[in-house]
Amino acid sequence: MIATSPDTTETAIIVGVITPDTSRWAVRDNLNELEQLARTAGAHVVERVTQSRTRIDPATFIGSGKVKEVKRLVKQHNADLVIFDDDLAPVQVRNIERKMDAKLLDRSGLILDIFAGRAQTAAAKTQVELAQLQYLRTRLTRRWTHLSRQKGGIGTKGPGETQIETDRRLIDKRIATLREKLEKIDQQRTTQRKARHGYTQVSLVGYTNAGKSTLMNAMADESVLAEDQLFATLDATTRNITLGGTEEVLLSDTVGFIRKLPHRLIESFKSTLDEVRTSDLLLHVIDVTHPRFEDHMRVVDETLDELDAQDIPRLLVFNKVDALDDTHLLRALRRDYPDAEFVSALRGIGVESLKEELLARIRADYVERTAVLPVTEPALIAQIHRDADVLTEEYTYTDEEDGAAPQAIARIQYRSSEKYDQRLTERIEALDFGHTERDESNAEPAVARADASAA
Numbered sequence: 217m218i219a220t221s222p223d224t225t226e227t228a229i230i231v232g233v234i235t236p237d238t239s240r241w242a243v244r245d246n247l248n249e250l251e252q253l254a255r256t257a258g259a260h261v262v263e264r265v266t267q268s269r270t271r272i273d274p275a276t277f278i279g280s281g282k283v284k285e286v287k288r289l290v291k292q293h294n295a296d297l298v299i300f301d302d303d304l305a306p307v308q309v310r311n312i313e314r315k316m317d318a319k320l321l322d323r324s325g326l327i328l329d330i331f332a333g334r335a336q337t338a339a340a341k342t343q344v345e346l347a348q349l350q351y352l353r354t355r356l357t358r359r360w361t362h363l364s365r366q367k368g369g370i371g372t373k374g375p376g377e378t379q380i381e382t383d384r385r386l387i388d389k390r391i392a393t394l395r396e397k398l399e400k401i402d403q404q405r406t407t408q409r410k411a412r413h414g415y416t417q418v419s420l421v422g423y424t425n426a427g428k429s430t431l432m433n434a435m436a437d438e439s440v441l442a443e444d445q446l447f448a449t450l451d452a453t454t455r456n457i458t459l460g461g462t463e464e465v466l467l468s469d470t471v472g473f474i475r476k477l478p479h480r481l482i483e484s485f486k487s488t489l490d491e492v493r494t495s496d497l498l499l500h501v502i503d504v505t506h507p508r509f510e511d512h513m514r515v516v517d518e519t520l521d522e523l524d525a526q527d528i529p530r531l532l533v534f535n536k537v538d539a540l541d542d543t544h545l546l547r548a549l550r551r552d553y554p555d556a557e558f559v560s561a562l563r564g565i566g567v568e569s570l571k572e573e574l575l576a577r578i579r580a581d582y583v584e585r586t587a588v589l590p591v592t593e594p595a596l597i598a599q600i601h602r603d604a605d606v607l608t609e610e611y612t613y614t615d616e617e618d619g620a621a622p623q624a625i626a627r628i629q630y631r632s633s634e635k636y637d638q639r640l641t642e643r644i645e646a647l648d649f650g651h652t653e654r655d656e657s658n659a660e661p662a663v664a665r666a667d668a669s670a671a
């Protein structure tokens with residue numbers, strides 16, 4: 217965040233285009249969102265400009281007459297910034313900038329700026345800088361890149377002036393360094409994540425400002441930053457919560473999604489979003505009070521696709537029901553989404569029922585199996601205890617000629633998802649131990665399915 221005191225707040229004019237496939241209403245809502253983004257970045261929007269066009273002008277995006285109008289408004293308001301709701305091609309940036317005396321930003325540039333101001337950890341900073349450099353690389357000719365870097369302000373945060381003012385080669389070198397740094401961070405993350413194996417992982421996902429962090433606080437009785445601001449959360453935060461007194465769950469709060477999230481940003485945030493990808497279940501939080509919440513749901517679905525997380529089971533959580541006056545909508549939603557939960561994260565309404573549903577979903581995933589384990593393999597037994605709930609354990613002695621081999625017959629209960637099956641199997645195989653009962657027909661090494669009805 218920058219420039220929030222009145223004397224340093226930058227003034228901005230925002231520009232949107234109404235095309236045959238975007239309605240006037242949609243553009244109005246999109247500009248509302250852009251204004252909120254601008255505010256988050258520290259700018260004050262003084263004017264909105266829209267234009268209906270059947271096709272985009274390849275040279276200046278909006279028509280040349282409209283460019284003149286914007287130019288006049290910049291003068292009139294002494295505006296610092298002109299922000300387009302759509303992404304501009306580098307040539308359009310050049311052409312428009314030549315015509316007016318203000319910094320020009322497009323949606324991606326603005327979002328990247330917010331991310332740069334928000335990034336706290338080494339990982340987030342590296343990811344954002346990488347995305348920014350890739351974005352700026354194609355826009356090196358920007359007039360203001362040279363002029364107003366010294367001045368600072370929106371759109372100039374992040375990589376310092378030396379990197380921007382130098383040529384592409386330097387940027388490429390920096391990009392390579394950042395990539396290496398990210399790779400190292402990734403390795404650390406992978407190690408941390410491995411340490412969490414055996415836990416049920418649940419992630420809160422959703423459009424920005426939907427109330428994910430607030431819900432996290434309500435569920436975990438612990439504080440994370442929740443603000444009426446876009447992208448309050450940039451790094452995934454994880455809390456340990458206990459459901460039903462026994463079930464330990466790792467709950468992660470993640471970065472919010474937004475329409476037209478710059479692709480590069482998703483790319484570089486992929487590792488942060490690994491929390492999402494390795495989750496057992498996703499809680500998709502939706503702000504029901506937002507007029508375009510259905511569009512938001514679609515954006516979240518699309519972003520999850522892009523992250524390869526489309527197959528992870530999801531529980532829809534309609535949030536902010538306390539602020540919803542429209543009882544018709546609530547009734548319609550309950551009818552259309554019978555499996556969804558309705559909560560107010562802020563007031564704590566429905567949170568217990570959400571927890572119960574979460575627990576039920578997790579429990580439904582469990583299967584019971586019988587495992588026959590040799591007592592001579594304490595490491596294996598310890599791991600089984602870590603990964604599964606051991607319901608009963610009996611020790612038997614078999615009368616084999618090569619001596620009595622004590623065995624433990626354990627009745628175990630654990631998650632049946634592919635991820636867990638694989639995990640347990642890998643662990644057992646890693647011990648290089650071949651004596652456990654094998655049910656070849658089921659292709660389940662080491663652990664034999666004993667009670668299919670429990671599945």
Ligand SMILES: Nc1nc2c(ncn2[C@@H]2O[C@H](COP(=O)(O)OP(=O)(O)OP(=O)(O)O)[C@@H](O)[C@H]2O)c(=O)[nH]1
Binds near residue numbers: 559
């Ligand atoms: N009325 C009402 N407001 C809520 C509720 N839950 C969250 N809010 C408000 O919505 C705003 C956004 O909440 P956050 O929890 O920061 O949202 P988020 O999804 O984490 O947002 P990002 O991290 O920016 O993606 C805050 O002002 C919250 O107080 C709710 O149940 N009811």
Ligand SMILES: [Mg+2]
Binds near residue numbers: 430
């Ligand atoms: Mg948040």
